[in-house]
Amino acid sequence: MDEANTQAQNSTSGGRVSLRVLLTQDWHRKLTCLFTVLFLLQFVSWFAAEENMWWPETVAMVQVSLWISFAIDIIPGVNMWLRRCVQLWALIIVNGIYSGYEPVMYKLHSRQDFGNWVYDNFWQLHPYIWFSLGAWAVYWATSWWLKSRWRIGITVILSVLVFAVRDSFSTLHLWEETALVIFCGLMLLVISHFAEVKRKNPYGWAYLMEYPATLIATILLLLGITMIPGTAMPTIRPILTDPYTAYKQWKGEEVPAYGKTIAGLTIGSSANSSSGYSRDDSSLGGSFTFDYSPVFSVDTSHRAYMRGETRSYYNGNGWEMSDGDKQAVNGPVVPGNPLAKDQRFNVSKLKTVTVKQTVERLNEDDAYPVLFGAYAVNKVGTINNETSGAERLRWAPRQMELRWNNSRRDNYPTSYTIESEMPVSTGDELRSAGALPNPAQFSEYLQLPRDLPQRVRQMAQQITATGATPYDKAMLLVQYLQTSFPYTNEPPTELGKSGDFVDRFLFEIKEGYCDYFSSAMAVMSRTLGIPSRWVKGYTAGQQDIQDPSFGEFPVDGTDDGTGSGLYTVRNSDAHSWVELYFPGYGWIPFEATSGFALPAFTPASETALPDLAADPVDGTAAGETEATPAANKGNPYLVAAIVAAVVLLTGAAGWWYRKKILVWAKKSRLLGVKRSYNPDQRIVSEYARMLKVYRRRGVPIHEYETARETIERLKRKDVWLSKDLDDLLTLFEKAKYSPRRVTDEESGRAIRIVDKLKKAT
Structure with missing residues (x-):
């Protein structure tokens, strides 16, 4: 009788009660699905941090697939198998929209016609459909598995171990993911416990439901007592050595350090890390040793830095991809066709020179998330000596990056050819660029942490007080950084106490390597309202040429003004620099690291470009590593006379020496002397x-x-x-x-x- 009265009341109480019933019906399954998705998203976050694994588009598609699966799974009153079918079709439709699917029609006269129709239609969804279906299958299996407390316990423990091991033996920071895995596990245990209470003691459960707010508050209080103290505790160095480190040290072996920092203190900064292309830049610092193993060779028409990736978000300790870069849609690459431009910016005034490069991989064990090339890449010619094979290649116009899907190491190209358009605009031209037309458009590249120390801003203002234009201010920053701080691969990180990486470098450590200089340049430029982004890649490498006119000694470099030739790029050539934005000219590279200079090039048709060989933005003369001392202004005529005399004497000596060597070489040929x-x-x-x-x-x-x-x-x-x-x-x-x-x-x-x-x- 009571049940009949309750049903009658529910049927006459209106839509509000019906909606409440729908939302609370099968609540434990819905909550289990929710925390299963949150649990799996932590693994997606891990894979996204692995720069050698997934594209940003792949990460976004997997996240969307998980949320679609969850949203359809909590629809009440739908059969389980019907839900699975709806999920499958929803994922196919989403992939079709994302991939720009266009139907291909066939007249199906034979089995082969049917096979061709399936292939031509379904292949358009490749490769993201496989990741979507994989995420859906994992979600389905995990939801089924996490239905009992012992399964939940085992899964959480194993997951925490996996995250901890990967965090300890890599440059990744997976602390937040580990904490959220534990939180999801605790919530799943709570849900499982109350579902068991409802099943075994329905009367007790009905009593608890009379005071739901009290029950929820108690659960949140217990979880808060469990989680908050652990996450809020200040981070300190470990008191005890972990068993693996103790075992390795007992055997007399070194344990690799990955340069992670905690509150300004570098963990394992014993210079055990080796130089090379970085995988995680979210926490910079520490020390390293030089690794001189070759990475690739570059046959180039112009000497140039080999640009890899950019980062736009400064978190106070390093650089990450900004939200805009993560959400941007990247396009396919068609060999031989020009790559798309970033339509947000005007580059109508920019002057460029065409650079053609052939890159050969020298280490089969190396694989990277991008293809390297001179800035800025305009075309891809061949991959592995073929005009096809670009299916795994994507073009990111926002960052001007050629991204390669590195799901397997053996997929990375052994060779490729590219064509780039290298900026050659002069300093006078960049001085005329003027202010930003719409600063709000560049907020992503002017972002700074709220807690950036004020003294960093004050230093930037003081250094650039005499600069009349943004370009002049940028050059003053370059000059100050290159001449005020020495380069070292073993900076005294123990002197750093500040919580901000750039602040530690400028005011406490006061020496470092490229990551220190480039980050300081990018951050200080932003404090002045100059958009900046952080760039990583390789320097031009080394060219070793045997010139018979110089006897038995090898000669580095060429006398060609373009610096063309074959270069070997090694892990020790890994480098970082900055790009600043100038209206009408776009992103222009700057080199702030002491002892380094961007390669220079003067177009033949523009021989009278006085700034080009002197300004680092246009590339200080190749091989120049120090700032040129100021000329003696007391007697300019005397200085000019001395310079002219030195030039004439040097030219005469070079002519005489070369003539003598040529005579010797001629005699050597007559006498049959071998040059090799x-x-x-x-x-x-x-x-x-x-x-x-x-x-x-x-x-x-x-x-x-x-x-x-x-x-x-x-x-x-x-x-x-x-x-x-x-x-x-x-x-x-x-x-x-x-x-x-x-x-x-x-x-x-x-x-x-x-x-x-x-x-x-």
Whole structure:
């Protein structure tokens, strides 16, 4: 009788009661689905942070697929299998809309016609449909699995272990994901417990439902007591060493450090990390050792930095993709066709020069999320020597990036050709660019943390007080950073106490490597209202040319003004710099790191561009590593006379020397002297090149010393290079004095040692 009265009341109480019934019906299953989605999204967040795994479009499609599956799953009064069918069709429709699906019609006269019709229609959804269906299958399986408390417990424990291991042995930060996994697990346990209470004790459950607010408040209070203290506690260094680290140290082995920072303190900053292209830039800092292993070779028409990716969001410790970059739709790449431009910005005044490059991968184990090339890439020619194979390549016009889907390492191209348009606008032109027409349009590139220390803004204002234009202010920042802070790969991070990375560098650490200089340049530019974005990639690399006119010694670089030729890019060439925006000219690269300069190029048709070889924005002269001292203004005529005399004397000496060498070369040909080295001669030549490197750095080299005495003296100066110097001495003595011939492998080892000494000294 009571049930009949209740039903009658429900039927006559109006739509509000009916809606309440619909929302509360099967509540435990709906809440289980909700927290299952939140649980799975933490794994998606992890995969998104792995730059070598998923495109941003893939991440977005998986997230949408999970939420669509959840939304359809909580529709009341629908059969389970019907829900599955609706989910499947919804995912196919969403993928079709995203992929720009266009129906392909066939007259189905045979089985082959039917197969072609299925292939041509379904293939348009590739590859995102597979990720959507995979996410849907995982959601379905996980929802079924997480129905009992022991399953929930095992799943959460294993998930936390996986996140903890990946966080510990990578540059990724997965602390937030781990905390949310634990939270979802606790909520699933609570839901499972109350579902069991309702099933076994319906009367007790009915009593609890009379006071739902009290029940919910109690649950939230217990979860808050459990979660909030753990997440709110200040982060400190670990007191105890974890078992893996203790075991490795007991065996006398080093444990890799990944340069993560906590509240301004670098964890594991013992210089165990090696140089190379970064995978995670959200927390910069720490130390590294130089890795001279080759990455790729570049046959280029103009010497240029090899640009990879950009980051626009500064979080106080490093750089991340902005929301705009994450949400932007990227397009396919058609080899031979020009790539799409970023229509948000006007670049009508920009002057460029065409750069053609062929890139060959030298290390099969290396794979990257992008293809590298001179800025800015305009066309893709071939991939693996074919005009096809660009299905995995996507073009991101906002960041001007060629993104490669690296789901498998063996997919990364072994070679590719590209064509770029490199900016060559002069300083005078950029000074005339003027202010931003609409600063709100550039908010993404002017973003700064709310807690950025005020002294960073004040320093930027003081440095640029004499700058009349944004370009002048940018150049003053470049000059200040390059001349005020020394370069080092082992900055004293223990001096840093500030919570902001740039503030620590400018006021506490006061030395560092490219990430420190480029971040400071980008942040200080933003405080002045100049849009900036952080760029990472590689420098131009090294070109080693054998020139017979210079005898037996190799010559670095070319005398060609374009710097064309074949370059080898190594992990030690990994680098970061900045790009600033100027109205009418677009994004222009700037180099703020001490000892580095962007490659220069002067178009043949514009020989009178006085700023081009002097301004870092246009590329300071190739090979120039220090700021040129100011000229003596007391007597400009005397200075001009001295400069003219030096130029004339240098030219005359060069002409005489070259003529003498050519005469010697002609005699050598007549006498049958071979120009090529044997391994012994190569090692002797490399030893002489090493002495030249030290002599150029001001280290005296005495002719009366033996090779062993010289090496012993250099070892006292550079203790950390003792092993390399000893190895080179052993090879030199064997090549010079031993009756046994050295091998090609030993000759190659000598070359690598001298290359390392050249960069490390």
